[in-house]
Amino acid sequence: MGKRDYNLLGEDARRAVESGLAAAAWYHTEVPRKVMKDLMQRSDQPAIRDTILLYGGMIVFAALGIALWPHVWSAPFWLAYGVLYGSASDSRWHECGHGTAFRTGWMNDVVYQIASFMIMRNAATWRWSHARHHTNTYIVGRDPEIAIMRPPAFLKLIGSFIGIPEVLQFVPRMIYNAVIGVHPEEKTFVPESEWPKVVRVARVHLAIHAATVALAVWMQSILPLMVIGLPRMYGAWHHVMTGLLQHGGLADNVVDHRLNSRTVMMNPVSRFIYWNMNYHVEHHMFPMVPYHALPRLHEAIRHDLPAPNRSIAAAFREMWPALRRQLASEDYVLHRELPPTARPYRLDFHTAALGTAAA
Amino acid sequence: MPQWVDACATDDVEPEDVIRFDHGGQTYAVYRSPDDYWFCTDGLCSHEQVHLADGLVMGDVIECPKHNGRFDYRTGAPKRAPVCVALRTYPARAEAGRVLVELP
Numbered sequence: 001m002g003k004r005d006y007n008l009l010g011e012d013a014r015r016a017v018e019s020g021l022a023a024a025a026w027y028h029t030e031v032p033r034k035v036m037k038d039l040m041q042r043s044d045q046p047a048i049r050d051t052i053l054l055y056g057g058m059i060v061f062a063a064l065g066i067a068l069w070p071h072v073w074s075a076p077f078w079l080a081y082g083v084l085y086g087s088a089s090d091s092r093w094h095e096c097g098h099g100t101a102f103r104t105g106w107m108n109d110v111v112y113q114i115a116s117f118m119i120m121r122n123a124a125t126w127r128w129s130h131a132r133h134h135t136n137t138y139i140v141g142r143d144p145e146i147a148i149m150r151p152p153a154f155l156k157l158i159g160s161f162i163g164i165p166e167v168l169q170f171v172p173r174m175i176y177n178a179v180i181g182v183h184p185e186e187k188t189f190v191p192e193s194e195w196p197k198v199v200r201v202a203r204v205h206l207a208i209h210a211a212t213v214a215l216a217v218w219m220q221s222i223l224p225l226m227v228i229g230l231p232r233m234y235g236a237w238h239h240v241m242t243g244l245l246q247h248g249g250l251a252d253n254v255v256d257h258r259l260n261s262r263t264v265m266m267n268p269v270s271r272f273i274y275w276n277m278n279y280h281v282e283h284h285m286f287p288m289v290p291y292h293a294l295p296r297l298h299e300a301i302r303h304d305l306p307a308p309n310r311s312i313a314a315a316f317r318e319m320w321p322a323l324r325r326q327l328a329s330e331d332y333v334l335h336r337e338l339p340p341t342a343r344p345y346r347l348d349f350h351t352a353a354l355g356t357a358a359a
Numbered sequence: 360m361p362q363w364v365d366a367c368a369t370d371d372v373e374p375e376d377v378i379r380f381d382h383g384g385q386t387y388a389v390y391r392s393p394d395d396y397w398f399c400t401d402g403l404c405s406h407e408q409v410h411l412a413d414g415l416v417m418g419d420v421i422e423c424p425k426h427n428g429r430f431d432y433r434t435g436a437p438k439r440a441p442v443c444v445a446l447r448t449y450p451a452r453a454e455a456g457r458v459l460v461e462l463p
Contacts, residue, residue, distance in 0.1 A: 023408075037376065040415040099427045099439060103417075131426045131441040135407055191443055288415055288424050 004140045004252075004330060006149050008188045013141030016253070022135075022142050027256040028285055029304040039289045039297050042103035046292040047095075050272065051111060054092070058084045062227055069223055078226060082235025083273060086163065089118035090239035091275035091291075097127055100290040101275070117205055119239075120163075120170040120232050122177060124197035128190045134287055138252040138260045144189060148248045150330040152323045160240045163233035174209075177202030242266070242274045245315045249322030249334045257284040259336050263298065263308040264315045281305055306336040363459045366399070370456070377421060377432075379412035382462060388412045389451060389458055390421065390432045397451040398432050399460040405437070405444035 005012040016022040031039075061081035068074035095101040096112035116123035129144040136142035148157065156165050176183060182195045190198060208228065215224040222230070242264075251259045258281055266278040277283060279294040282301065289297050302308075309315035318334065325332045366380040372391040379402055380387045386402030388411040400421075404411055409425040416422075421432045428442030435446035450461040 033376075036413075037415070042415075042417065099422075099429075105439070127440055131406075134426055191441075193443060194440070286424070288422060288427055 002330060004150055006140060006146060008141060008144060008185050010141050016136070016139050016142050021139060021253060021255070024255045026137075026285075027258065029301040031286075031300060035300060036286070039286070039293045039300070041293075042100065042290060043292070044103045044107065046290075047101040047107070047111075050275070051092075053272075054084055054088055065226065066223065069226075078231075078234065082231040083238050084235070085118050085231035086233065086235030087237070087239035088273045088275075089115040090243065091273065091277055093119050093121060093126070094130070094277065095275050095291050097130055098287055100288060116201075117208065118232065120167060120174075120205075122174070122198055122205070123201045124194055125177075125182075125186050125190055125201075128186075128194065132189045134284065137257065137284055138247050138250075138254075140252055144185075146252075147244060147246070148323065150252075151327045154323075154327075157244065157323075160244075161237045163236035163240075166236070167233060174202050174205055178206045238270070238273055241312065242270060242278065245309075245312070245319060246277070246280045249319040249326070250336065251333045257281050258305055258338060262315060262319075263305065264312060265308055265310055266312055270312065303341065304339060306338060361461050361463050363461050366451070366458045366460045368456055369453050369458055372458070375416050375418070377412050377414065377416050379410055380460070385462075386410065387449065387460065387462075388421065388432070389460060390416060392433075393418060397453055397458055399449040399451040400430070400432050400435050400446040404428060404442060405446055406442045411446075 007013065058081055061077045061084070065074045065077040065081055068077065092101070092111050093115035096108040096115060099105065099108045101111065102108045113123050116126065133143050133145040138146060140146070159165050173183065177198055182190060182198050186198065187195075212224050212228045216222055245262050245264050247260055247262065250262060254260050261281045261284050263281045264278045266274065271278060276291040276294045279298050282289070282294055282297045282305075285301070286297060298308075309318060322332065322334045364382055366382075366387070366389050367378055369391075372378045372389065374391055374395060375393040377388050377390045380389050380399075381402075388400050388402045390398040390400070392398065400411070402410055402412060404423040404425065406423065406426060406428050409423055411421050411423060411430075413424040414422045415424070416432070419431050419433055420429045420438055422429050422439075423442065426441050427439070428437070429439035430436065430442060430446050431438055432446075433448070435448040437443055437445055449463075452459055
Protein backbone atom coordinates (compact mmCIF):
# COMPACT_ATOMS: atom_id res chain seq x y z
CA MET A 1 0.00 0.00 0.00
CA GLY A 2 2.92 2.31 0.78
CA LYS A 3 2.35 5.96 1.67
CA ARG A 4 -0.85 6.54 3.63
CA ASP A 5 -3.02 9.63 3.38
CA TYR A 6 -4.80 10.13 6.71
CA ASN A 7 -6.61 13.28 5.60
CA LEU A 8 -10.36 12.71 5.98
CA LEU A 9 -10.83 14.47 2.66
CA GLY A 10 -7.88 12.74 0.99
CA GLU A 11 -7.14 10.02 -1.53
CA ASP A 12 -7.28 7.03 0.86
CA ALA A 13 -10.65 8.21 2.17
CA ARG A 14 -11.98 8.25 -1.39
CA ARG A 15 -10.52 4.81 -2.12
CA ALA A 16 -12.03 3.32 1.07
CA VAL A 17 -15.47 4.48 0.01
CA GLU A 18 -15.11 3.38 -3.61
CA SER A 19 -13.80 -0.10 -2.75
CA GLY A 20 -16.64 -0.74 -0.31
CA LEU A 21 -14.23 -1.03 2.62
CA ALA A 22 -15.80 1.93 4.44
CA ALA A 23 -19.28 0.38 4.31
CA ALA A 24 -18.33 -3.27 4.88
CA ALA A 25 -19.85 -5.33 7.69
CA TRP A 26 -17.41 -6.22 10.49
CA TYR A 27 -16.69 -9.63 11.93
CA HIS A 28 -18.59 -10.63 15.09
CA THR A 29 -18.14 -13.71 17.20
CA GLU A 30 -21.42 -15.58 17.51
CA VAL A 31 -22.90 -15.09 20.98
CA PRO A 32 -26.30 -16.56 21.93
CA ARG A 33 -28.93 -13.82 22.20
CA LYS A 34 -29.72 -14.67 25.82
CA VAL A 35 -26.07 -14.34 26.84
CA MET A 36 -25.62 -11.11 24.92
CA LYS A 37 -28.80 -9.62 26.39
CA ASP A 38 -27.49 -10.35 29.85
CA LEU A 39 -24.09 -8.83 29.05
CA MET A 40 -25.67 -5.67 27.64
CA GLN A 41 -27.77 -4.94 30.75
CA ARG A 42 -27.15 -1.51 32.24
CA SER A 43 -26.69 -0.65 35.88
CA ASP A 44 -26.03 2.62 37.73
CA GLN A 45 -24.40 1.01 40.74
CA PRO A 46 -20.86 0.20 39.47
CA ALA A 47 -20.43 3.57 37.76
CA ILE A 48 -21.80 5.54 40.76
CA ARG A 49 -19.33 3.71 43.01
CA ASP A 50 -16.45 4.38 40.62
CA THR A 51 -17.44 8.03 40.11
CA ILE A 52 -17.57 8.68 43.87
CA LEU A 53 -14.14 7.09 44.17
CA LEU A 54 -12.81 9.13 41.24
CA TYR A 55 -14.15 12.57 42.17
CA GLY A 56 -13.62 11.91 45.90
CA GLY A 57 -10.00 10.97 45.20
CA MET A 58 -9.52 14.08 43.07
CA ILE A 59 -10.87 16.36 45.82
CA VAL A 60 -8.66 14.77 48.48
CA PHE A 61 -5.48 14.80 46.35
CA ALA A 62 -6.05 18.36 45.13
CA ALA A 63 -6.76 19.57 48.68
CA LEU A 64 -3.53 18.02 49.96
CA GLY A 65 -1.61 19.39 46.99
CA ILE A 66 -2.94 22.91 47.63
CA ALA A 67 -2.34 22.63 51.39
CA LEU A 68 1.31 21.63 50.90
CA TRP A 69 1.93 24.00 47.95
CA PRO A 70 4.63 24.93 46.98
CA HIS A 71 6.57 22.43 49.09
CA VAL A 72 8.06 19.45 47.26
CA TRP A 73 5.86 17.19 49.40
CA SER A 74 2.87 18.39 47.42
CA ALA A 75 4.28 16.65 44.31
CA PRO A 76 2.98 13.10 44.98
CA PHE A 77 -0.52 14.44 45.51
CA TRP A 78 -0.40 16.41 42.28
CA LEU A 79 0.84 13.33 40.43
CA ALA A 80 -2.07 11.29 41.77
CA TYR A 81 -4.56 14.09 41.07
CA GLY A 82 -3.10 14.51 37.60
CA VAL A 83 -3.61 10.88 36.64
CA LEU A 84 -7.24 11.02 37.74
CA TYR A 85 -7.78 14.33 35.89
CA GLY A 86 -5.68 13.75 32.79
CA SER A 87 -6.08 9.98 32.32
CA ALA A 88 -9.20 8.66 34.07
CA SER A 89 -11.12 11.43 32.30
CA ASP A 90 -10.25 9.76 28.99
CA SER A 91 -12.01 6.52 29.88
CA ARG A 92 -14.96 8.34 31.49
CA TRP A 93 -15.31 10.44 28.36
CA HIS A 94 -15.24 7.24 26.35
CA GLU A 95 -17.70 5.09 28.29
CA CYS A 96 -20.16 7.89 29.03
CA GLY A 97 -19.96 8.94 25.38
CA HIS A 98 -21.18 5.48 24.47
CA GLY A 99 -23.93 5.91 27.05
CA THR A 100 -23.20 2.54 28.59
CA ALA A 101 -21.49 3.43 31.89
CA PHE A 102 -24.68 4.35 33.77
CA ARG A 103 -28.18 3.10 33.19
CA THR A 104 -29.53 6.61 33.80
CA GLY A 105 -29.04 8.84 30.77
CA TRP A 106 -28.41 12.15 32.54
CA MET A 107 -25.65 10.60 34.66
CA ASN A 108 -23.83 9.56 31.48
CA ASP A 109 -24.28 13.06 30.08
CA VAL A 110 -23.02 14.90 33.18
CA VAL A 111 -19.89 12.76 33.56
CA TYR A 112 -19.32 12.94 29.78
CA GLN A 113 -19.35 16.76 29.79
CA ILE A 114 -17.01 17.00 32.80
CA ALA A 115 -14.64 14.37 31.37
CA SER A 116 -14.62 16.06 27.94
CA PHE A 117 -13.58 19.31 29.56
CA MET A 118 -10.80 17.67 31.57
CA ILE A 119 -9.40 15.65 28.65
CA MET A 120 -9.69 18.76 26.43
CA ARG A 121 -12.03 17.42 23.79
CA ASN A 122 -15.03 19.25 22.43
CA ALA A 123 -17.90 17.18 23.83
CA ALA A 124 -20.02 17.69 20.71
CA THR A 125 -17.34 17.09 18.07
CA TRP A 126 -15.77 14.08 19.69
CA ARG A 127 -19.03 12.23 20.15
CA TRP A 128 -19.18 12.09 16.36
CA SER A 129 -15.53 11.39 15.74
CA HIS A 130 -15.78 8.42 18.05
CA ALA A 131 -18.83 7.12 16.19
CA ARG A 132 -16.72 7.21 13.02
CA HIS A 133 -13.87 5.45 14.87
CA HIS A 134 -16.26 2.59 15.59
CA THR A 135 -17.63 2.52 12.06
CA ASN A 136 -14.26 2.58 10.35
CA THR A 137 -11.75 1.49 13.00
CA TYR A 138 -8.25 2.14 11.65
CA ILE A 139 -9.40 2.52 8.07
CA VAL A 140 -6.99 5.06 6.65
CA GLY A 141 -8.64 8.32 5.67
CA ARG A 142 -11.89 7.43 7.42
CA ASP A 143 -11.02 7.02 11.09
CA PRO A 144 -10.35 10.42 12.71
CA GLU A 145 -8.97 8.80 15.89
CA ILE A 146 -5.93 6.93 14.56
CA ALA A 147 -3.42 7.44 17.38
CA ILE A 148 -0.37 6.00 15.62
CA MET A 149 -0.13 6.87 11.96
CA ARG A 150 2.47 5.33 9.68
CA PRO A 151 5.29 5.97 9.66
CA PRO A 152 5.02 6.52 13.41
CA ALA A 153 5.96 10.01 14.56
CA PHE A 154 7.95 9.01 17.64
CA LEU A 155 8.60 12.53 18.89
CA LYS A 156 4.87 13.24 18.79
CA LEU A 157 4.10 9.92 20.52
CA ILE A 158 6.56 10.65 23.29
CA GLY A 159 5.23 14.21 23.57
CA SER A 160 1.75 12.76 24.02
CA PHE A 161 2.83 11.28 27.35
CA ILE A 162 2.74 14.84 28.65
CA GLY A 163 -0.08 15.92 26.37
CA ILE A 164 1.92 18.37 24.26
CA PRO A 165 0.57 17.65 20.75
CA GLU A 166 -3.00 17.22 22.01
CA VAL A 167 -3.00 20.52 23.93
CA LEU A 168 -1.33 22.31 21.02
CA GLN A 169 -4.08 20.97 18.77
CA PHE A 170 -6.90 21.57 21.25
CA VAL A 171 -6.27 25.22 22.14
CA PRO A 172 -6.33 26.69 18.62
CA ARG A 173 -9.26 24.43 17.64
CA MET A 174 -11.19 25.52 20.75
CA ILE A 175 -10.60 29.16 19.83
CA TYR A 176 -11.47 28.46 16.17
CA ASN A 177 -14.73 26.73 17.17
CA ALA A 178 -15.61 29.45 19.69
CA VAL A 179 -14.87 32.38 17.40
CA ILE A 180 -15.24 31.17 13.79
CA GLY A 181 -17.31 27.97 13.98
CA VAL A 182 -17.00 24.33 12.94
CA HIS A 183 -13.81 23.38 11.08
CA PRO A 184 -14.21 21.98 7.51
CA GLU A 185 -12.71 18.60 8.55
CA GLU A 186 -15.17 18.36 11.43
CA LYS A 187 -17.99 18.97 8.99
CA THR A 188 -17.20 15.60 7.35
CA PHE A 189 -18.42 13.68 10.41
CA VAL A 190 -20.48 16.10 12.52
CA PRO A 191 -24.04 16.56 11.19
CA GLU A 192 -25.09 20.14 10.54
CA SER A 193 -27.78 20.00 13.22
CA GLU A 194 -25.01 19.55 15.81
CA TRP A 195 -22.80 22.46 14.73
CA PRO A 196 -24.32 24.98 17.19
CA LYS A 197 -23.46 22.55 20.03
CA VAL A 198 -19.83 22.41 18.89
CA VAL A 199 -19.60 26.20 19.12
CA ARG A 200 -21.43 26.39 22.46
CA VAL A 201 -19.19 23.75 24.08
CA ALA A 202 -16.05 25.49 22.77
CA ARG A 203 -17.19 28.79 24.28
CA VAL A 204 -17.85 27.20 27.69
CA HIS A 205 -14.42 25.51 27.67
CA LEU A 206 -12.73 28.72 26.56
CA ALA A 207 -14.45 30.73 29.30
CA ILE A 208 -13.35 28.32 32.06
CA HIS A 209 -9.76 28.12 30.83
CA ALA A 210 -9.56 31.90 30.38
CA ALA A 211 -10.91 32.45 33.91
CA THR A 212 -8.32 30.01 35.30
CA VAL A 213 -5.47 31.79 33.51
CA ALA A 214 -6.80 35.17 34.70
CA LEU A 215 -6.90 33.88 38.29
CA ALA A 216 -3.32 32.57 37.96
CA VAL A 217 -2.16 35.97 36.68
CA TRP A 218 -4.01 37.77 39.48
CA MET A 219 -2.54 35.42 42.12
CA GLN A 220 0.85 35.50 40.37
CA SER A 221 0.95 31.73 40.85
CA ILE A 222 0.46 28.66 38.67
CA LEU A 223 -1.55 27.04 41.45
CA PRO A 224 -4.95 27.52 39.70
CA LEU A 225 -3.47 25.90 36.59
CA MET A 226 -2.25 22.96 38.67
CA VAL A 227 -5.92 22.31 39.43
CA ILE A 228 -7.45 23.10 36.01
CA GLY A 229 -5.66 22.66 32.70
CA LEU A 230 -2.13 21.52 33.49
CA PRO A 231 -3.16 18.11 34.89
CA ARG A 232 -4.21 17.30 31.32
CA MET A 233 -0.48 17.34 30.67
CA TYR A 234 1.27 16.13 33.83
CA GLY A 235 -1.34 13.37 34.31
CA ALA A 236 -1.71 12.24 30.69
CA TRP A 237 0.89 9.49 30.74
CA HIS A 238 -1.40 6.69 31.90
CA HIS A 239 -4.09 7.15 29.28
CA VAL A 240 -1.45 7.46 26.56
CA MET A 241 0.32 4.35 27.81
CA THR A 242 -2.88 2.31 27.70
CA GLY A 243 -4.36 4.07 24.67
CA LEU A 244 -1.40 3.42 22.37
CA LEU A 245 -1.82 -0.29 23.01
CA GLN A 246 -5.38 -0.32 21.69
CA HIS A 247 -4.36 -0.61 18.05
CA GLY A 248 -0.62 0.16 17.87
CA GLY A 249 1.41 -1.93 15.42
CA LEU A 250 -1.63 -3.91 14.29
CA ALA A 251 -3.31 -4.01 10.88
CA ASP A 252 -5.14 -1.11 9.29
CA ASN A 253 -7.78 -1.32 6.53
CA VAL A 254 -9.28 -4.58 7.82
CA VAL A 255 -12.85 -5.26 8.96
CA ASP A 256 -12.08 -7.64 11.81
CA HIS A 257 -11.34 -6.16 15.24
CA ARG A 258 -9.35 -9.27 16.14
CA LEU A 259 -6.74 -8.14 13.63
CA ASN A 260 -6.59 -4.41 14.41
CA SER A 261 -7.26 -4.22 18.17
CA ARG A 262 -5.43 -5.49 21.22
CA THR A 263 -6.70 -6.93 24.50
CA VAL A 264 -4.19 -6.59 27.34
CA MET A 265 -4.50 -8.03 30.82
CA MET A 266 -3.86 -5.23 33.34
CA ASN A 267 -3.50 -4.61 37.06
CA PRO A 268 -6.59 -3.47 39.03
CA VAL A 269 -5.42 0.15 39.44
CA SER A 270 -4.90 0.58 35.70
CA ARG A 271 -8.24 -1.10 35.05
CA PHE A 272 -9.95 1.40 37.36
CA ILE A 273 -8.29 4.35 35.62
CA TYR A 274 -8.96 2.81 32.20
CA TRP A 275 -12.44 1.50 33.06
CA ASN A 276 -11.72 -1.96 31.62
CA MET A 277 -10.94 -0.71 28.11
CA ASN A 278 -8.01 -3.10 28.20
CA TYR A 279 -10.61 -5.53 26.80
CA HIS A 280 -10.40 -3.61 23.59
CA VAL A 281 -11.20 -6.26 21.00
CA GLU A 282 -14.29 -7.13 23.02
CA HIS A 283 -15.31 -3.47 23.31
CA HIS A 284 -15.03 -2.84 19.58
CA MET A 285 -16.82 -6.02 18.64
CA PHE A 286 -19.71 -5.35 21.05
CA PRO A 287 -19.74 -1.65 22.01
CA MET A 288 -23.10 -1.93 23.75
CA VAL A 289 -21.61 -4.06 26.53
CA PRO A 290 -20.84 -1.76 29.50
CA TYR A 291 -17.34 -1.57 30.94
CA HIS A 292 -18.20 -3.54 34.06
CA ALA A 293 -19.37 -6.53 31.96
CA LEU A 294 -16.31 -6.67 29.70
CA PRO A 295 -14.46 -9.27 31.81
CA ARG A 296 -17.51 -11.55 31.46
CA LEU A 297 -17.69 -10.84 27.72
CA HIS A 298 -14.00 -11.71 27.44
CA GLU A 299 -14.65 -15.09 29.04
CA ALA A 300 -17.62 -15.69 26.72
CA ILE A 301 -15.75 -15.08 23.45
CA ARG A 302 -12.07 -15.66 24.22
CA HIS A 303 -12.19 -18.97 22.34
CA ASP A 304 -12.59 -16.95 19.12
CA LEU A 305 -10.01 -14.25 19.83
CA PRO A 306 -6.23 -14.03 19.56
CA ALA A 307 -4.49 -14.61 22.90
CA PRO A 308 -4.41 -11.37 24.94
CA ASN A 309 -1.12 -9.77 25.93
CA ARG A 310 -0.32 -10.76 29.50
CA SER A 311 0.62 -7.30 30.84
CA ILE A 312 1.17 -3.68 29.84
CA ALA A 313 4.93 -4.34 29.72
CA ALA A 314 4.46 -7.42 27.53
CA ALA A 315 2.24 -5.48 25.16
CA PHE A 316 4.82 -2.68 24.85
CA ARG A 317 7.54 -5.25 24.23
CA GLU A 318 5.45 -6.47 21.33
CA MET A 319 4.30 -3.09 20.00
CA TRP A 320 7.34 -0.83 20.25
CA PRO A 321 9.66 -2.86 17.95
CA ALA A 322 6.81 -3.12 15.44
CA LEU A 323 6.42 0.65 15.42
CA ARG A 324 10.16 1.00 14.87
CA ARG A 325 9.96 -1.38 11.91
CA GLN A 326 7.12 0.71 10.49
CA LEU A 327 9.57 3.61 10.28
CA ALA A 328 11.36 1.71 7.52
CA SER A 329 8.34 -0.09 6.08
CA GLU A 330 4.89 1.43 6.48
CA ASP A 331 3.25 -1.84 5.48
CA TYR A 332 4.78 -3.86 8.31
CA VAL A 333 2.16 -5.07 10.82
CA LEU A 334 1.89 -7.49 13.70
CA HIS A 335 -0.16 -10.42 12.48
CA ARG A 336 -2.67 -11.70 14.97
CA GLU A 337 -2.80 -15.48 15.31
CA LEU A 338 -6.45 -16.51 15.31
CA PRO A 339 -7.58 -19.71 17.05
CA PRO A 340 -7.74 -22.73 14.70
CA THR A 341 -11.53 -22.78 15.02
CA ALA A 342 -11.89 -19.16 13.88
CA ARG A 343 -13.30 -18.80 10.40
CA PRO A 344 -11.53 -16.57 7.88
CA TYR A 345 -13.32 -13.34 7.12
CA ARG A 346 -13.35 -11.00 4.12
CA LEU A 347 -10.16 -12.29 2.52
CA ASP A 348 -10.82 -9.89 -0.35
CA PHE A 349 -10.13 -6.87 1.83
CA HIS A 350 -7.69 -8.57 4.16
CA THR A 351 -5.39 -9.89 1.46
CA ALA A 352 -5.08 -6.34 0.20
CA ALA A 353 -4.20 -5.14 3.70
CA LEU A 354 -2.11 -8.04 4.99
CA GLY A 355 -0.88 -9.94 1.94
CA THR A 356 -0.84 -13.73 2.07
CA ALA A 357 -0.82 -13.69 5.89
CA ALA A 358 -4.53 -12.88 5.74
CA ALA A 359 -5.44 -16.32 4.51
CA MET B 360 -51.65 -2.01 -0.86
CA PRO B 361 -50.66 -2.71 2.79
CA GLN B 362 -51.08 -6.27 3.98
CA TRP B 363 -50.75 -8.11 7.28
CA VAL B 364 -47.80 -10.47 7.21
CA ASP B 365 -46.91 -13.27 9.61
CA ALA B 366 -43.59 -12.23 11.19
CA CYS B 367 -42.91 -14.78 13.94
CA ALA B 368 -44.41 -16.70 16.84
CA THR B 369 -45.09 -14.77 20.03
CA ASP B 370 -42.85 -17.25 21.85
CA ASP B 371 -39.94 -16.30 19.61
CA VAL B 372 -39.47 -12.99 21.45
CA GLU B 373 -39.15 -12.47 25.18
CA PRO B 374 -40.79 -9.43 26.80
CA GLU B 375 -38.54 -6.35 26.39
CA ASP B 376 -36.74 -7.80 23.41
CA VAL B 377 -36.57 -7.61 19.63
CA ILE B 378 -36.27 -9.96 16.67
CA ARG B 379 -35.25 -9.49 13.06
CA PHE B 380 -37.82 -10.13 10.34
CA ASP B 381 -37.02 -10.08 6.61
CA HIS B 382 -39.74 -9.78 4.00
CA GLY B 383 -39.91 -8.73 0.36
CA GLY B 384 -36.24 -7.75 0.21
CA GLN B 385 -36.62 -5.50 3.26
CA THR B 386 -35.56 -6.05 6.84
CA TYR B 387 -37.62 -5.12 9.88
CA ALA B 388 -37.33 -5.22 13.68
CA VAL B 389 -40.28 -6.59 15.68
CA TYR B 390 -40.44 -5.59 19.35
CA ARG B 391 -42.22 -7.01 22.35
CA SER B 392 -42.59 -4.30 25.01
CA PRO B 393 -42.25 -5.03 28.74
CA ASP B 394 -46.06 -4.75 29.08
CA ASP B 395 -46.55 -7.20 26.20
CA TYR B 396 -47.48 -4.91 23.32
CA TRP B 397 -46.03 -5.46 19.83
CA PHE B 398 -44.32 -2.93 17.59
CA CYS B 399 -42.43 -2.97 14.31
CA THR B 400 -39.89 -0.59 12.76
CA ASP B 401 -37.40 -0.56 9.93
CA GLY B 402 -34.77 -3.15 10.72
CA LEU B 403 -31.70 -1.03 10.04
CA CYS B 404 -30.50 1.91 12.09
CA SER B 405 -31.01 5.18 10.19
CA HIS B 406 -27.47 6.23 11.15
CA GLU B 407 -25.31 3.52 9.60
CA GLN B 408 -27.44 0.64 8.45
CA VAL B 409 -26.83 -1.78 11.32
CA HIS B 410 -29.43 -4.41 12.29
CA LEU B 411 -31.30 -3.09 15.32
CA ALA B 412 -32.34 -6.62 16.26
CA ASP B 413 -28.80 -7.11 17.61
CA GLY B 414 -29.31 -4.17 19.97
CA LEU B 415 -30.74 -3.77 23.45
CA VAL B 416 -34.37 -3.02 24.30
CA MET B 417 -34.73 -0.91 27.44
CA GLY B 418 -38.36 -0.07 28.20
CA ASP B 419 -39.66 1.80 25.15
CA VAL B 420 -36.22 2.30 23.64
CA ILE B 421 -34.05 0.27 21.26
CA GLU B 422 -30.30 0.94 21.39
CA CYS B 423 -28.31 0.35 18.22
CA PRO B 424 -25.53 -2.20 18.75
CA LYS B 425 -22.92 -0.25 16.77
CA HIS B 426 -22.94 3.34 18.04
CA ASN B 427 -25.41 3.19 20.91
CA GLY B 428 -27.86 5.56 19.24
CA ARG B 429 -31.40 5.16 20.57
CA PHE B 430 -34.92 5.22 19.16
CA ASP B 431 -38.36 5.08 20.73
CA TYR B 432 -39.51 1.98 18.89
CA ARG B 433 -43.20 2.90 19.43
CA THR B 434 -42.88 6.06 17.32
CA GLY B 435 -39.52 5.59 15.57
CA ALA B 436 -38.32 8.92 17.01
CA PRO B 437 -34.54 9.34 17.55
CA LYS B 438 -33.69 9.65 21.26
CA ARG B 439 -29.92 9.74 21.45
CA ALA B 440 -27.04 10.70 19.18
CA PRO B 441 -25.62 9.68 16.80
CA VAL B 442 -29.06 8.91 15.39
CA CYS B 443 -30.93 11.93 14.01
CA VAL B 444 -33.37 10.45 11.49
CA ALA B 445 -36.55 8.66 12.63
CA LEU B 446 -37.32 5.04 11.79
CA ARG B 447 -40.48 4.16 9.90
CA THR B 448 -42.93 2.24 12.05
CA TYR B 449 -45.50 -0.36 11.03
CA PRO B 450 -48.60 -1.60 12.85
CA ALA B 451 -48.11 -4.91 14.67
CA ARG B 452 -50.38 -7.22 16.67
CA ALA B 453 -50.47 -10.70 18.19
CA GLU B 454 -53.09 -13.18 17.10
CA ALA B 455 -53.39 -16.87 17.98
CA GLY B 456 -49.76 -17.14 19.04
CA ARG B 457 -48.43 -15.37 15.95
CA VAL B 458 -47.15 -11.82 15.47
CA LEU B 459 -48.53 -10.00 12.44
CA VAL B 460 -47.14 -6.78 11.00
CA GLU B 461 -48.81 -4.56 8.41
CA LEU B 462 -46.34 -3.83 5.63
CA PRO B 463 -46.71 -1.64 2.56
